[in-house]
Amino acid sequence: MIKLRGHHIFCLLGYRGMGYSEEYTENMTKIHDVLRERPDTMIQIMKGPDYLCAKFPEGQPYHCQDDGIYERDTVILRKLGLKVSDVLPWREVERRIRLHVVPDDIVVVCETCSWRSYGFCQEGVEEIVESRGLRQVLQEK
Template sequence: MYKLRGHHLFCLLGYQGMGYSQEYVENMTQVHQTLRSDPQTWVQIIAGPDHLCEKYPNSGEYHCQDPHIDNRDRIILEKLGLKIGQVLKWKDIETTIQKNTVPSDIEVICETCSWRSYGVCEEGIQHIMEGKGLRKVQ
């Protein structure tokens, strides 16, 4: 079972092999590929640093404990109707995203995210909306 925070549910949708360090990319790729190949994988929604944060590079400010990131987590979980501590299968998270989001939500919810300019998150939500699951990492 993976433990994931709110905003990482969206990050996984847009993931295309980019990240903060090689170690972070390898970890994110492993999580993404597991969820993509086995959407029956259990996920627990948590507050604060999660499975992906474990490999965030130790260089400067620890972004994973930034109050702005916590706020983004809260907004995303509210939008999806999910709660801290909830355990569900990844496919059920995809269904929840499909029912409760549109690609343009990224513009507002993730306005200050440095990855937003790549446009991959909007594409990822569109892919989920079309019932195609997580996209293959290019």
């Protein structure tokens, strides 16, 4: 089972192999690949730091406990009809995204996110809405 907080659901949609550090990126790639390859993998919705936050690099401003991040988690969970402690397969998360999310929701919900300007998360929502699943992350060698 993979433990995720609300906003990391959206982060995983737009993930393209970039992150805060090599260790963070390796961890996120591993989680992303598991969900992409095995969409029946169970996830548990967390309040606060999750499996991705666990690898946030020391020495960088730690935003995982910021009020704004908790607010973003809450908005996304509400949009998906989920609550903290829910356990469900990733496939069901994707189904809820198809029903309740449009690409432009990223512009509003993730307005202050530094990664939003890349447009990857909007593309990721579009791919889920079109039932294409998570995009394969190509690692540069």
